[in-house]
Amino acid sequence: MDIEISEVGPRDGLQSIDTIMPTADKKTWIAAQAAAGVSEIEVGSFVPAKVLPQLADTAELVEYARTLPGLTVAVLVPNLRGAQDAIRAGAHKMSIPLSISETHSLKNVKRSHEQMLEEIARIIELLKDIPVATRPKFEVGLSTAFGCTIEGPIAEAKVISIAEKVVALGVDEVGLSDTTGYGNPAQLKRLAQGIWDNCGRDKLNGVHLHNTRGQGLANALAAVDIGLTTIDSSLGGIGGCPAAPGASGNIVTEDLAFMLEAMGLKTGIDLNKLLAVREQVQRMLPNEEMYGFTSAAGLPKGFRQAG
16 A cells, blocks of 8 residues: 555544434444445544534444454544543544644633643553553644634644644654645645654654645645655545634545546555445435545546556
């Protein structure tokens, strides 16, 4: 595999829509996408059910997803309590969002930068007591790294500075997150290079991109060009950030996978099976809009995948 596509639809997608998908349907979705070759799926978030009732079944989904061969089961955690729940459930990977925009952080997780850094330090201490062989990977997602719908532009030096702080605390890695769809390819390259120069090449491998202004695939291509190896996306492009007004639309998994495979890069994903999963999920979410071009046009005549 050259590029890993991490599916975030069951978390980032479902948290942003009104429909509450039944747990059985979520399991069907996760199993079908894993069978299509998606190797990492973010199955949910350990937030209180009263905050996001759409994700109240995350623990059950983690337990189920762990039975699927070869699948990395990822979750989002907002705090120490969420990390404890994720560890108890058996997640392979957990990410915590640290918004570079402090205003967004206060709105999204009700914590300042100082409080979030303290929370991250507590989670790292918790993980030290877990044997390395069973310890989940811990990533800090640098949210609103490209801009904020509340504060506006974000200084690139601030992104790099916060990345340095969390790396110094001992996180496994950081991820660049274009929470609001502000990012452009040149900006992505500068941010990635700045983090690599100041934190180490191994501390940044992935990006979370939104397609709010149609730049999602352009940014994904820039990420691939500079050597990033993991790109988040959502089936049908569903999703956004409830705490960031106007931040809509993840990259469409089907379009991302097609672009990469057409370039000769191996994703491990069977595109025909992936398109069938999309049809399946669309039937499960009849009242929700799904996006994308590959599903509408179909695969080109004579198209062959890289793998």
